[in-house]
Ligand code: PGA
């Protein structure tokens with residue numbers, strides 16, 4: 171079995187122009203792989219922590235030289251020479267070596283880069299595409315027999331507000347979600363024309379065309395509801411029916427508009443109490459066929475999460491992202507309290523592929539829907555598309571169909587779709 175020969179890391183930039191870690195791994199067979207860490211903008215309170223240098227003289231404190239040196243010295247020294255098929259053991263060693271619950275010592279950015287490298291090296295040394303390797307690994311480790319059947323349904327961001335859109339809108343992301351009966355390639359084609367139609371609408375209204383770092387438009391509108399009106403208008407000109415061909419979604423990311431028990435939305439004159447806010451959400455859900463409703467409630471209000479899921483859970487996936495933050499103990503608590511009926515996970519919330527699989531196992535086998543997501547700070551690496559397919563996630567959320575770092579993931583799904591259909 172191939173052994174890890176050398177690991178080298180360096181500081182590079184992510185899609186936002188913020189430092190991140192890139193690293194290479196060489197096997198003693200001469201095979202090479204490369205990996206890069208992603209990074210979030212609106213992070214959950216309970217997710218693992220990145221290590222940043224904090225030296226204001228370099229990259230405004232966002233440098234990652236310390237985390238890079240942990241890989242080049244401490245981690246490389248420990249794992250060089252080990253057989254690559256033992257990479258899950260190494261994941262567990264990384265957790266022990268760090269010793270904290272959230273990787274705050276080594277930094278989740280360092281751990282994530284190493285775990286990704288090993289996953290890629292495991293796949294090439296077994297001569298398998300990453301999605302197939304992930305699927306086999308998952309089934310073996312968790313004694314499951316999840317078949318590689320379908321591609322996850324895509325959730326596309328088309329409008330951005332909150333921390334992603336510089337406060338033009340309160341909700342962080344407005345999504346369009348093609349009906350799950352549609353093939354991935356068909357969904358992508360439809361959403362690309364819808365996205366183009368939206369650009370035309372803004373031009374007709376003489377509005378500046380601005381986009382967020384994940385590619386969604388960031389118009390300044392009078393209300394959040396107006397965002398849905400624009401999506402609806404763009405759909406009509408394509409002859410698509412809302413609630414039949416296409417659904418909508420929201421990532422509310424409430425922490426930007428929740429304060430001391432009230433929800434402050436531009437749609438209402440003053441702060442809304444919980445019951446008034448729920449009423450408003452319910453009316454949006456019904457009026458605009460919201461299928462995906464992510465982080466709609468403040469993360470500490472478990473009671474309201476549960477009651478909202480009870481009320482709308484038959485028609486809508488109430489998704490925990492910041493609510494669960496990829497933290498296994500937190501997730502167990504949420505599942506026990508029936509706080510949501512779908513959970514979103516991101517690789518860099520957890521750090522290692524082993525922990526990511528533990529989450530996926532718990533989510534899927536608790537009968538919740540699994541959403542696999544990118545981060546705002548991404549790269550042109552497509553590994554998360556493979557992981558989502560390997561784990562047979564129900565949905566993927568990779569941003570707008572625009573920008574190299576987003577499109578590369580959608581393009582990889584197109585390729586995997588063809589591979590699964592035996593077309594290449
Ligand atoms: P983030 O956004 O990458 O900024 O965390 C994604 C999300 O909240 O779903």
Ligand code: ZN
Pocket residue numbers: 421423464465491492
């Ligand atoms: Zn989110």
